[in-house]
Amino acid sequence: MLNFKDTVAVVTGAGSGIGKQTAKILAQGGARVVLVGRTLSKINEAAEEINNGLTEQAAVSFQADVTNEADIEDLAAFIKSNYGFLHVLVNNAGTSGKSTIMDMEASEWDRIQETNLKSVYLVSKKLGRLMMESDAGNKAIVNVASLSGHKAGAKIPHYSSSKAAVINFTKALALEFASYGIRVNSVSPGFAETPLTAEGLKKKRFEEAIQRNTALGRVGKPEEIANVITFAASNEASYMTGSDLLVDGGWLIS
Ligand code: NAI
Numbered sequence: 001m002l003n004f005k006d007t008v009a010v011v012t013g014a015g016s017g018i019g020k021q022t023a024k025i026l027a028q029g030g031a032r033v034v035l036v037g038r039t040l041s042k043i044n045e046a047a048e049e050i051n052n053g054l055t056e057q058a059a060v061s062f063q064a065d066v067t068n069e070a071d072i073e074d075l076a077a078f079i080k081s082n083y084g085f086l087h088v089l090v091n092n093a094g095t096s097g098k099s100t101i102m103d104m105e106a107s108e109w110d111r112i113q114e115t116n117l118k119s120v121y122l123v124s125k126k127l128g129r130l131m132m133e134s135d136a137g138n139k140a141i142v143n144v145a146s147l148s149g150h151k152a153g154a155k156i157p158h159y160s161s162s163k164a165a166v167i168n169f170t171k172a173l174a175l176e177f178a179s180y181g182i183r184v185n186s187v188s189p190g191f192a193e194t195p196l197t198a199e200g201l202k203k204k205r206f207e208e209a210i211q212r213n214t215a216l217g218r219v220g221k222p223e224e225i226a227n228v229i230t231f232a233a234s235n236e237a238s239y240m241t242g243s244d245l246l247v248d249g250g251w252l253i254s
Contacts, residue, residue: 002234004031007138008083009233010075011035012066012123013093015042017194018144021226022090024050027058029230032083035061036075037093066093066119072126079127085134088233089127091120092144096159096196109158116162117169124173124184132180138235141177143170143186144225147248150188163188167244174242183241185232190248192220215250 002025009026013019014035023033027050035050037043043061050059062078064071079086095115097108120143131139148156149163167186174184191197191210200206201219211217228247231237246252 002029002230002236004029004088004230004234007031007087008079008085008134009033009088009090010079010086010123010127011090011092012119013037014061015039015046017196018189018192018222018225018229019090019092020046020049021222022092022229023059024053025223025226025230026088026090026233027051027054029234031058031088033059034075034079035059036064036066037061038063038065066091066123067114069122069126072122075123076126076130079130086127086130087134087137087139089124089131089141090144090229090233091123091141092229093119094144094146094196096156098155099158100155101157104158112158113162113165116159117165120166120169128173128177128182131182132177136181138238139180139182140233140237141173141182141184142229142232143173143184144229145170145186145188145244147188147190147246147251149244150246150252170244171242178241183237185237185240185242186244187225187229187232188244188246188248189225190214190220190246190251192222192225194222213251213254214248215254218249220247220249 009031011023014023015037047059145166146163148160152160170186
């Protein structure tokens with residue numbers, strides 16, 4: 001098990017899917033974790049589920065929209081006053097939509113860029129300051145990108161663009177934060193069973209196409225992505241920064 005003792009961590013979009021699994025592994029490793037999301041009932045439930053398996057109440061929830069600067073400033077103030085430090089940040093919140101370029105309204109383009117890309121800049125900037133001031137030791141940011149950031153998917157041009165940008169923003173951030181002892185990496189999941197893909201996976205043909213086009217022949221589980229995210233966040237990855245870890249079951253090699 002990865003060791004996150006004496007670690008304060010934030011996971012955005014932690015109420016479901018990959019984010020919830022990531023928060024769980026961090027807490028099981030000994031971290032105190034702040035679960036961030038827009039829907040209080042969802043993040044409260046996730047925190048309760050995580051705390052149920054632990055002797056100490058390691059998970060707390062904080063309601064915030066990652067596209068809202070004032071919300072993120074409130075989150076930074078909450079962490080400072082409750083913990084004083086921040087060591088690990090997982091920028092996981094994200095969303096998708098389906099449209100061709102020609103049918104897409106500019107507002108839909110903006111919605112995806114704001115949620116998937118601008119939020120990573122905003123949260124890294126506001127919470128990065130706290131991480132810079134935090135005591136030495138393992139300090140890491142992990143941004144959740146996507147397989148679609150490597151290979152554009154059909155009818156998700158806005159999503160694919162935003163995730164490619166997250167991969168490159170990660171490298172820029174890694175360069176800027178290295179002198180503060182903060183490592184920054186991204187993880188690019190392939191298809192994993194979460195609320196984000198639930199609608200698509202209901203269609204037998206979609207699931208079969210994934211099985212056919214994936215070297216491992218199956219859809220991934222959120223914990224299989226979270227395992228890699230938490231590895232990148234841990235001290236076991238102490239010499240890794242500015243990297244992207246592709247966790248796609250072998251989609252790109254098929
Ligand atoms: P999910 O829908 O369960 O998780 C995304 C979470 O982000 C949700 O809880 C949602 O409420 C939250 N969120 C969305 N907008 C937000 C906002 N403005 N402020 C705060 N929270 C917000 O789906 P999943 O799959 O767990 O997604 C996690 C990350 O993984 C996303 O960045 C997604 O793009 C990425 N990803 C997922 C893949 C998959 O196959 N499931 C494949 C590639 C990437």
